[in-house]
Amino acid sequence: MADVSTTAPARLSWIDLPEAVRTAAESALGAEVASDVTQPGGFSPGLASRLVLGDGRQVFAKAINAARNPRSPGLYRREIEVMASLPESVPAPRLQWSYDDGDWVMLVLDDVDGAMPVQPWEPGEFSRVLAALEQLSDSLTPAPVTAMSIVDDLAENFRSWHAIAADPALLGRLDPWARTGAERLAELESGWAAAAAGDTLCHADLRADNLLLTTDAVMVVDWPYAVVGARWIDALLFLPSVAATSSIDPEQAWMSFRPARGADPDAVNAVLAAVAGDFLYQSLLPAPGNLPTLRSHQHEKGTAALDWLRTRIS
Structure with missing residues (x-):
């Protein structure tokens, strides 16, 4: 089986998130979400989307709660701590905003204009x-x-x-x-x-x-x-x-x-x-x-x- 799963988990769309989460994100980003495109790869059953904002900007967002997967919120919290502290020299997207209401956890990061490696590996x-x-x-x-x-x-x-x-x-x-x-x-x-x-x-x-x-x-x-x-x-x-x-x-x-x-x-x-x-x-x-x-x-x-x-x- 390839790393990039050909049978992806059922992921959430932007509209599937609770209204309070969506409202908080749009307020923090200063623009409404005009569209979202689910990204391939990985195993997360939460949101993993490139969001296009009403002002033309693009960001990457991931969000999940325990009902979707019990372990994932804790992992997202760990990721927030790491991403908030990574030096600029590390080739990783920068964390723009995060959200945690005790149930839903969300990260918004820079959108990366890149592609996953070809599979099988070249x-x-x-x-x-x-x-x-x-x-x-x-x-x-x-x-x-x-x-x-x-x-x-x-x-x-x-x-x-x-x-x-x-x-x-x-x-x-x-x-x-x-x-x-x-x-x-x-x-x-x-x-x-x-x-x-x-x-x-x-x-x-x-x-x-x-x-x-x-x-x-x-x-x-x-x-x-x-x-x-x-x-x-x-x-x-x-x-x-x-x-x-x-x-x-x-x-x-x-x-x-x-x-x-x-x-x-x-x-x-x-x-x-x-x-x-x-x-x-x-x-x-x-x-x-x-x-x-x-x-x-x-x-x-x-x-x-x-x-x-x-x-x-x-």
């Missing part, structure tokens, strides 16, 4: 993105904003091999290599926290639909999962999605990534094991409401991460 665009990630790791080390440590944020997610190994029903749904090696993978995963610690601000959810290519930049959008960790974390989390949607070799790409050259291979393997376990475990759970394509996406990325890990430790 080598030239991929090389451009990987070079941008090197620059991003430089500009975000040390972290210029306060964010949660990756060690705290993913403490539960990144012990998934332990959960899988302890559940015969889940274990039986994995491929033979993973089934027979689950205990080894759980042991490998146990070292991820020390391996992932660092002082770099990481996006932590990079994939094709969170990137926009403009004529002169690679813009990084959607920052709700931002954490502080090792400077090579973003590339490690990104490459399984590339491998799942193209013929690009993740190990070859990894070896060409400058921050990866100083990384301890055992540390990398520990984090990669945790990433693979997390995606595969999540893919075995029932699908959450309003996110029909999420589990298949997680399966594709988990399988790609595990295949990559297998080449490194076999």
Whole structure:
């Protein structure tokens, strides 16, 4: 399955938002919304639209409440904190306005005149993105904003091999290599926290639909999962999605990534094991409401991460 889902979640339109939310946004923006165009990609079941204002300006807006997805409002609140503090040097849209009434949460950001990378990945665009990630790791080390440590944020997610190994029903749904090696993978995963610690601000959810290519930049959008960790974390989390949607070799790409050259291979393997376990475990759970394509996406990325890990430790 491609990162840019061909079966998008049912998203909200501008008119679907409560009148109070729409009125507050139009008042803050100083103009009425003349039209909205739902944007492709991603898994959000909320509003994700390019809004055209009555005075001709364009902005990007996203909004959701707990009824649409219980986790999303909290993530949007995290994103508001990060976007409000990102330095101008970071290639990301600027936050223009935010709204939070305790139920609905909304962000209004600069509209980016760009396009998502072509899928499957085209080598030239991929090389451009990987070079941008090197620059991003430089500009975000040390972290210029306060964010949660990756060690705290993913403490539960990144012990998934332990959960899988302890559940015969889940274990039986994995491929033979993973089934027979689950205990080894759980042991490998146990070292991820020390391996992932660092002082770099990481996006932590990079994939094709969170990137926009403009004529002169690679813009990084959607920052709700931002954490502080090792400077090579973003590339490690990104490459399984590339491998799942193209013929690009993740190990070859990894070896060409400058921050990866100083990384301890055992540390990398520990984090990669945790990433693979997390995606595969999540893919075995029932699908959450309003996110029909999420589990298949997680399966594709988990399988790609595990295949990559297998080449490194076999």
